[in-house]
Amino acid sequence: MNKSQKHVRDAGGASKFLYDYPRPALTVDCVVFGLDEGALKVLLVRRESEPFAGRWAIPGGFVNMDETVERAALRELAEETSLENVFLEQLYTFSRVDRDPRERVVSVAHYALVRLSDHRVKAATDAREASWFLADEVRGLAFDHDEILRVALERLRSKLTYKPIGFELLPSKFTLSDLQQLYETVLGKPLDKRNFRRKLLETNVLIALDERELGVAHRAAQLYRFDKRRYRELEREGRSLELP
Amino acid sequence: MNKSQKHVRDAGGASKFLYDYPRPALTVDCVVFGLDEGALKVLLVRRESEPFAGRWAIPGGFVNMDETVERAALRELAEETSLENVFLEQLYTFSRVDRDPRERVVSVAHYALVRLSDHRVKAATDAREASWFLADEVRGLAFDHDEILRVALERLRSKLTYKPIGFELLPSKFTLSDLQQLYETVLGKPLDKRNFRRKLLETNVLIALDERELGVAHRAAQLYRFDKRRYRELEREGRSLELP
DNA sequence: ACAAAAGTGTTGGCCCTACACCCATGA
DNA sequence: TCATGGGTGTAGGGCCAACACTTTTGT
Secondary structure, X not given: OHHHOOOOOOOOOOOOOOOOOOOOEEEEEEEEEEEEOOEEEXXXXXXXXXXXXXXXXXXXXXXXXXXXXXXXXXXXXXXXXXXXXXXXXXXXXXXXXXXXXXXXXXXXXXXXXXXXXXXXXXXXXXXXXXXXXXXXXXXOOOOOHHHHHHHHHHHHHHHHOXXXXXXXXXXXXXXXXXXXXXXXXXXXXXXXXXXXXXXXXXXXXXXXXXXXXXXXXXXXXXXXXXXXHHHHHHHHOOOOOOOO | OHHXXXXXXXXXXXXXXXXXXXXXXXXXXXXXEEEEOOEEEEEEEEOOOOOOOOOEEOOEEEOOOOOOHHHHHHHHHHHHHOOOOOEEEEEEEEOOOOOOOOOOEEEEEEEEEEOXXXXXXXXXXXXXXXXXXXXOOOOOXXXXXXXHHHHHHHHHHHHHOOOOOHHHHOOOOEOHHHHXXXXXXXXXXXXXXXXXXXXXXXXXXXXXXXXXXXXXXXOOOEEEEEOHHHHHHHHHOOOOXXXX
């Protein structure tokens, strides 16, 4: 398509294109978080070609003409890591002039949260090598991906304290201890068990199921699921589920 | 430049370009807020050409190859409205496929806060017609600018409650009543005078000047300025200036 | 003297924090 | 029976919200 472009800058009506200046390329990146045995992990793919061949990178790719950036991020994620149906939000747009050594590339970064329990196997099935790493030990990624990861972690931590996004990392049935451990892992600090439980239960956003944990060598814990409907009510009332 | 583009998709080294698919165009937009007689206003420019000729729009334009999106937003702002040295942050990237009827355009929106007292005259001096409007009465803007404005307002309101960005809207010397009125205007609700003053003063982020208000028909109020250094200390200590 | 806004303290209630023991279960 | 985590209540302190009058100044 570019081959035959002939545009007039700021032309009135005839031209199909807006200007004939160089355009930065536009990509999306997607920082995928998952919880593995209580540890916060991030999904990376290994680069096959230059620049940064062999280095680990955040999955991503170019934006097509017929999709939003969020769609593009979901598509790339599916293509590169086989992940689908994940929670995804836009994070920030990174535009340092030299962030890609080949040419000018602006990237709209996103972050996604996945239930590793549902997706454990699939992640590495694609042609590209993909693997999970401890989120706060990762360093030396390609491009400016260290920075993107840092911003994503910050966002995850702060958003977790005022929005119920943590449930996106857990299986749909979970115990209160699972949930507390998730908060402790991500926020990096211990929480008081009784206060944590009271706070969550009194908002009624958790529904106690008729089931208990299985296969544990001690008293089996109550299972809950998150009540999205109830949460939206709370939100409308202005009450907002804040954790320390 | 586009004229002579010949690229190979994902080529190893020789090609200067990454791929030969159509690229979305990339623009920036900048929602400029100012405080005028206690009212929150937004700066708009009138479009001269199609589409949406004659309609009001948020200032913005294309991103050059040698500037970040933030730089581009500052540059466009200076070019279209003569505003310089303003506080500016990235807001969100808008990418609906049909947001521009001519061709695919993705826009990285920003918001800026200006001290209208310093900039009152300049805004309309440029070739393009520019004018200030009441921020929450604006409707019928070009493109998806109604939505961009809405998101900017949301962000301003929420950020105001936990970051000291309000000072960017006031002259460098201000009274506590000025500051309170700003918060009341932007948040859209009345605040208690004594609680407001106590809260702010006990953090020590305000420095009382050796001056008082001038030319008022009643007791002249103490003037203050914001102590950025002191605020950063607070931030490092984790204390975070939250207002209701 | 009057109008207009500046400036100033106290109290009650709520929420958050800190804290320790018994219970149920499987091995 | 023991080891392991599940589950539970209370008291004290800090913080926030509500509230009204006196002071200063210009007209």
